[in-house]
Amino acid sequence: MxxxxxxxxxxxxxxxxxxxxxxxxxxxxxxxxxxxxxxxxxxxxxxxxxxxxxxxxxxxxxxxxxxxxxxxxxxxxxHPEAPIALGAEINVGYLAVTTTGIDGAILSTRHLDVDNRRRSAEDLVGHLIDLIEQDETYRGRRVFGAGLAVPGIVVGDTVVRAPNVPGLTGARLADRLRTALGLDIVEVDNEANLAALAHLWPRKLAGDDFLYVSGDVGIGGGLVTGGTLYRGVSGFAGELGHISIERAGRRCRCGGQGCVEQYAGLDAILGDAGLDNLRALSNALADADIDARGAVARAGAALGVALASVINICDLTTVVLGGCYAEIFEPLAPALGAELERRTLAANSRPTTVLAAPVRSDAAVRGGAALVARRACTEPERLLQAAHTTS
Ligand SMILES: [Zn+2]
Incomplete structure (x- = not known):
């Protein structure tokens, strides 16, 4: 030898x-x-x-x-002047930016409510870059890299499917951000995957095996087993929202029928409750409004049917409810839990724990920063290079 x-x-x-x-x-x-x-x-x-x-x-x-x-x-x-990680998010109803230290400490956050459903990728990226450049921490520090969360499926550097923000479909966002921000390291991933990552890095907040469920207009999922995010063979894993719970049910934007997001997505809940937005729903729930509570409970039951199938396949112990589901957790969880109890085969051996997400509405953007902060630690040669070239 x-x-x-x-x-x-x-x-x-x-x-x-x-x-x-x-x-x-x-x-x-x-x-x-x-x-x-x-x-x-x-x-x-x-x-x-x-x-x-x-x-x-x-x-x-x-x-x-x-x-x-x-x-x-x-x-x-x-070091308080060490390179930082940038997280960014384009979602259906907002844009968000955060900066964190390599150790995950949050340094700044920016959030802009805006309807992105009909905007082009070019327009979205332009607004996102404006929001990033308004951030004083970003402007004042060396930046190791950026992680961008999007409400769609990302394969390689391309958004291949984004039914709720169709302008993003086909966009190569990483290239655009690399050029505009002058960064070598830019990664783009699905928002639920990144929100799940925010529960793994820098601290494990929900154990090593869990399903993160991101509730918004669409429903996303991040599947974590053995402390690692499972992306599937080509990046399509975790598409919870399009699990069909009714074979000849409601038509979905994906082209399918009976998809759970047509019963438990935020638009479906608001439509059922006769309300316009999440704030109105939260207020109605706080006033113990019977229609609002009924709509949320029906959504919880529908979601429980879909999640039971995932748990039967993957044998996970924990479900983490994030996005709008964390805000309406109290009336949502009992109906969801009852379906899990009824339908999961492991229910007799062990119950499934259902948690409101410890990291709330900024989970995906924090996960974007976590993705690159973790890379700074696992690829120290690139961290040294970034520190050297930008000092
Ligand atoms: Zn669908």
Whole structure:
């Protein structure tokens, strides 16, 4: 066997160790000695790994503090001028932007309510770029990359299907943003996938195995198993909204019939309740309006029928209800839970936990930032490059 002395191999080992150190610091700050112990390296190795990160102002070492006995320790954490992650979202009724640190700390958020149903991709991207450029944190900091959430299916860099914002279909949004923002790293993904990711990074908020359900006009799903988002062979996994619950049921924008979003999507609930928007629905629910509560309960039952099929296939323990469903959770969850109880085969062995999403309406845009912040830790060579070229 050849000794592992070639420089390419050593470089790979070094980058792997660097990634481990960065991921450990996302978890919590710590001194060199803490880090060495946490990641199983010597203090000398840790010192040599972090040197370029300190030089490039990615990490900072605080002044020594004396805690208990022993030598004073100097905690390491992400530098307040370190490159940041940009999250952005185009959805049916709004645009949103957020910036976070590599450690996931939220630095800024911007949200603009606007009806995007009939706008072109060019128009949408132009408005999104305006919103990004208004953000002072974005303007003032080095930016590692951007993650964009869209209400559609994304394959490679292309939105292949976006029934509720048809102008996005066929758009190559990443290319457009790379050029406009001057960033190398721009990723585009489905909003429910990214909202699910916001519950995995930087902290696991719903365990390792869950189905994230994103309620809006459409219904999206993010399937997480073993702590990893499942995208399917070509990126189409998690299209919950188009599970048919009635073979000859209502016609859907996808071309199908009986799709659950025609019974449990926000427009369906509002139509049933005779209300115009989510705020009016929330107010009516707060006033214990019988029609509103009935409409939400019927939607919960319809959603429960669809989710029971997913749970029977995937054997997941937890359903996380996000988007508008988190806002109407209290009257929605009992009817949904009753259908799960009735229809899931595992119900006798273990109940399915149904949670209101811990990360609320900004989950998808935060997931967009999380996608690139995680990449900064797992591809430290690109983080160093971004820090160097933009410093
Ligand atoms: Zn459909």
């Amino acid at each position: 050849r000794p592992a002395t070639n420089s390419g191999h050593l470089q790979q080992v070094r980058l792997g160790n660097l990634s481990t150190v960065l991921l450990s610091l996302v978890d919590r700050p710590g001194s060199r000695a803490d880090l060495a112990q946490r990641v199983g390296l010597t203090k000398a190795t840790v010192a040599s790994l972090i040197e370029p990160l300190l030089d490039q102002r990615i990490l900072i070492e605080d002044a020594a503090t004396i805690s208990g006995r022993g030598r004073p320790s100097k905690p390491l954490r992400f």
